[in-house]
Amino acid sequence: MKIYDTPGFPNPLRVRIVLGEKDLLSQVEFIKIDLIAAEHKQPAFLAINPTGTVPVLELDDGTYISECTAITEYLDNLTGNPTLTGRTAREKAVIHMMQKRAESELIDAIGIYFHHATPGLGPILQAHKHPEWEGRTQWGRMHREQAEGGLHYFDRVLREQPFIAGEAFSMADATVLGGLLFAHYADIPVSAEYSALLAWKERMYQRPSVANA
Ligand SMILES: N[C@@H](CCC(=O)N[C@@H](CS)C(=O)NCC(=O)O)C(=O)O
Incomplete structure (x- = not known):
């Protein structure tokens, strides 16, 4: 899996915490997006996330998932043991x-x-x-x-x-x-x-x- 994000930024922090909680950090390659240079507003990035925000998760099959909540749901359910999004x-x-x-x-x-x-x-x-x-x-x-x-x-x-x-x-x-x-x-x-x-x-x-x- 790949995560497109910018280290030290608030929404990327959310997903990095989730990766830590789920012990998945070693399974992810991070790709740094330059927000100050507005890289996330350029066509190449908008093609993977039309809302022009980070983070974005790329799955091994090429699916792109944006929105921290959606990324969290995916990661939380990967092992069939959701600890962060609720069981009941x-x-x-x-x-x-x-x-x-x-x-x-x-x-x-x-x-x-x-x-x-x-x-x-x-x-x-x-x-x-x-x-x-x-x-x-x-x-x-x-x-x-x-x-x-x-x-x-x-x-x-x-x-x-x-x-x-x-x-x-x-x-x-x-x-x-x-x-x-x-x-x-x-x-x-x-x-x-x-x-x-x-x-x-x-x-x-x-x-x-x-x-x-
Ligand atoms: N609702 C989005 C919010 C993402 C977001 O706003 N990320 C910030 C970084 S902390 C961003 O990309 N900002 C760029 C901008 O506003 O142009 C999510 O949950 O992923």
């Missing part, structure tokens, strides 16, 4: 719900803020982010507020339970970790008040899959 109907639904909240209220909201209300990754990529749109900065700032609400929400969740989706590590934890990395790059502070979220992060970085991602 209830587990699957709760993980799916929390994972979706982690995207919409945190990592994706930060991405919109970062790319539209800040200089983002620099002028080459910014040219692909509709600089001509009026109100773009305001739209970005609204998403920063949404992400700040997301930090508050996940802190409250973690006051009640050890992991984002309940009693076990799941893909939702990997997504929130990606969100916190993105918050750091986007200069969105995680208030010391969010002690449950910060303590959870400390615990997560003790997991080899996260520490080595």
Whole structure:
């Protein structure tokens, strides 16, 4: 298998954590995509992922799978022992719900803020982010507020339970970790008040899959 990604970036982190959790890192060849040079917006990359984002998984039969959730589902089910996406109907639904909240209220909201209300990754990529749109900065700032609400929400969740989706590590934890990395790059502070979220992060970085991602 091959993974097209950019090391050190938030969404690639999610899949690298998953690979570590599933003990699959040695089965994957990484191909580095230069986001700052907008390599992911060029025809060669768009042919493998029309949404122009990383990561992308390429299977040995030539199938390309994008979206961290889809890649995670594939990797989680490879051995017939899904540990990250749920086994029972209830587990699957709760993980799916929390994972979706982690995207919409945190990592994706930060991405919109970062790319539209800040200089983002620099002028080459910014040219692909509709600089001509009026109100773009305001739209970005609204998403920063949404992400700040997301930090508050996940802190409250973690006051009640050890992991984002309940009693076990799941893909939702990997997504929130990606969100916190993105918050750091986007200069969105995680208030010391969010002690449950910060303590959870400390615990997560003790997991080899996260520490080595
Ligand atoms: N929903 C996508 C999000 C992927 C994503 O936004 N990746 C970022 C890297 S962290 C990216 O490729 N950004 C490039 C851009 O926005 O132009 C997923 O789950 O894979």
